[in-house]
Amino acid sequence: MTPAGVHQPDVIVVGGGIGGLSAACALARKGLRVRVLERAGAFGEVGAGIQIAPNCTRILASYGLLDEAAKLGVLPRAIVMRDALDGSELTRLDLADLERRYGFPYMVIHRSDLHGLFLRACQDAGVDLRTSQQVAEYENCADAGRAWLGDGTVYQAPLVVAADGLHSVARRQLVGDQPVNSAYVAYRGAVPIDRVRENDVSATDVVVYIGPRCHFVQYPLRGGEIFNQVAVFESPRARAGEEDWGTPDELDAAFAHTCANIRKGLPLMWRDRWWRMFDRDPIMTWVYGRIALLGDAAHPPLQYIAQGAIMAIEDGYVLAEHLAASDSIDKALAAYEAVRPEHCRHVLTASRKWGELWHLDGAKRDRRNEILRARDIHDYSFTDWLYRTTALTPDAEPALFREIPLGSPALPINIAGA
Numbered sequence: 301m302t303p304a305g306v307h308q309p310d311v312i313v314v315g316g317g318i319g320g321l322s323a324a325c326a327l328a329r330k331g332l333r334v335r336v337l338e339r340a341g342a343f344g345e346v347g348a349g350i351q352i353a354p355n356c357t358r359i360l361a362s363y364g365l366l367d368e369a370a371k372l373g374v375l376p377r378a379i380v381m382r383d384a385l386d387g388s389e390l391t392r393l394d395l396a397d398l399e400r401r402y403g404f405p406y407m408v409i410h411r412s413d414l415h416g417l418f419l420r421a422c423q424d425a426g427v428d429l430r431t432s433q434q435v436a437e438y439e440n441c442a443d444a445g446r447a448w449l450g451d452g453t454v455y456q457a458p459l460v461v462a463a464d465g466l467h468s469v470a471r472r473q474l475v476g477d478q479p480v481n482s483a484y485v486a487y488r489g490a491v492p493i494d495r496v497r498e499n500d501v502s503a504t505d506v507v508v509y510i511g512p513r514c515h516f517v518q519y520p521l522r523g524g525e526i527f528n529q530v531a532v533f534e535s536p537r538a539r540a541g542e543e544d545w546g547t548p549d550e551l552d553a554a555f556a557h558t559c560a561n562i563r564k565g566l567p568l569m570w571r572d573r574w575w576r577m578f579d580r581d582p583i584m585t586w587v588y589g590r591i592a593l594l595g596d597a598a599h600p601p602l603q604y605i606a607q608g609a610i611m612a613i614e615d616g617y618v619l620a621e622h623l624a625a626s627d628s629i630d631k632a633l634a635a636y637e638a639v640r641p642e643h644c645r646h647v648l649t650a651s652r653k654w655g656e657l658w659h660l661d662g663a664k665r666d667r668r669n670e671i672l673r674a675r676d677i678h679d680y681s682f683t684d685w686l687y688r689t690t691a692l693t694p695d696a697e698p699a700l701f702r703e704i705p706l707g708s709p710a711l712p713i714n715i716a717g718a
């Protein structure tokens with residue numbers, strides 16, 4: 301039922317995460333009436349960091365949100381990759397040089413700040429934002445999609461966008477596949493910078509330590525007031541098929557042999573929650589009648605090239621551009637599907653391979669380190685396909701995989717990661 305005075309929407313977006321809100325903001329900026337249905341009682345995000353690469357900051361700039369985002373976040377000087385066991389530097393990306401090359405900066409920002417930015421943009425654009433709306437089922441009818449809540453309430457619009465995340469109800473109903481368990485788990489921790497003053501940490505760089513079956517990421521947030529850390533490792537209990545996996549005892553064991561800098565950072569991780577890492581196999585069909593998948597619902601990756609939220613933001617941008625430019629919703633959806641699934645397939649595949657490369661052990665780790673140390677730090681041939689994109693056009697054939705003699709499949713070289 302639509303309360304008196306509230307317009308029927310042109311688009312219903314299910315899910316008010318970064319993907320759903322950024323899409324709602326993009327669509328409303330094009331003059332569409334948008335309603336967001338979020339299952340939680342309030343809009344919000346977890347209080348940790350996120351990395352935003354130039355292929356996303358260019359979109360923030362086009363929305364007029366980049367300056368505010370930059371004030372809220374940090375523009376790091378470099379991404380530095382180190383070996384997790386001995387702490388030595390393997391390679392780096394100079395982010396000032398990166399900005400010159402791609403025209404837009406690399407940024408790290410508190411998730412709730414990025415989410416809040418999109419929430420305010422939605423409010424300013426008149427998006428109808430509704431909480432405590434858990435969608436249980438989707439339906440197509442003549443020239444419209446429907447979203448049903450568990451209590452029988454039904455919302456209908458010419459287009460329904462399902463941005464309901466990794467465990468998407470829409471994905472389950474329309475595609476029917478399952479998330480793929482990587483057996484890796486992430487711990488996060490964001491603390492006031494004073495808590496790490498005694499540790500040997502960089503207040504200006506993103507530092508990524510890579511090691512056997514584990515990695516550790518550090519970077520500053522909120523103009524350097526907060527220090528963010530992410531610890532990711534393979535759970536032996538997950539590999540053994542046990543239910544109770546990824547617990548803090550496994551965290552401690554996974555990093556016991558890592559370098560001193562990581563071990564100093566470990567006590568600052570939150571130990572009351574952790575994120576088991578799932579992705580899904582890529583799919584090339586995202587549009588089912590008037591229901592379209594977007595964000596993690598369409599393409600949840602492993603986070604090793606830090607592109608999950610970015611892909612979601614790109615999806616909303618591309619969908620809005622095509623809806624504004626097209627005389628029919630169906631044509632716009634076809635144009636959306638012609639470009640986004642292929643790009644996201646590349647990202648999902650690269651992320652899995654990048655994880656394999658990071659987590660090598662023994663002689664393969666030694667060989668990887670040799671290759672990374674020998675890498676020209678100004679070689680951008682492996683980031684161009686990702687960071688140069690305008691998201692609207694199909695990928696140029698990505699120079700994605702370089703055969704390196706590690707006895708494993710071809711591996712991508714791209715040092716960003718989460």
Ligand SMILES: Cc1cc2nc3c(=O)[nH]c(=O)nc-3n(C[C@H](O)[C@H](O)[C@H](O)COP(=O)(O)OP(=O)(O)OC[C@H]3O[C@@H](n4cnc5c(N)ncnc54)[C@H](O)[C@@H]3O)c2cc1C
Pocket residue numbers: 314315316317318319320337338339340349350351352433434435436463464465466468469486530575594595596597600601603606607608609610611612717718
């Ligand atoms: C450790 C870690 C580090 C990461 N680092 C990065 C990074 O550096 N850069 C990057 O780009 N990405 C990163 N990501 C990935 C990124 O967080 C996700 O890809 C992104 O948040 C997906 O956004 P989304 O809006 O599609 O999904 P979600 O954030 O999952 O949002 C889905 C929303 O839908 C709502 N919802 C779910 N079901 C329903 C329903 N039935 N009805 C109504 N509402 C519903 C949920 O409550 C939620 O608000 C990282 C992820 C992890 C785990």
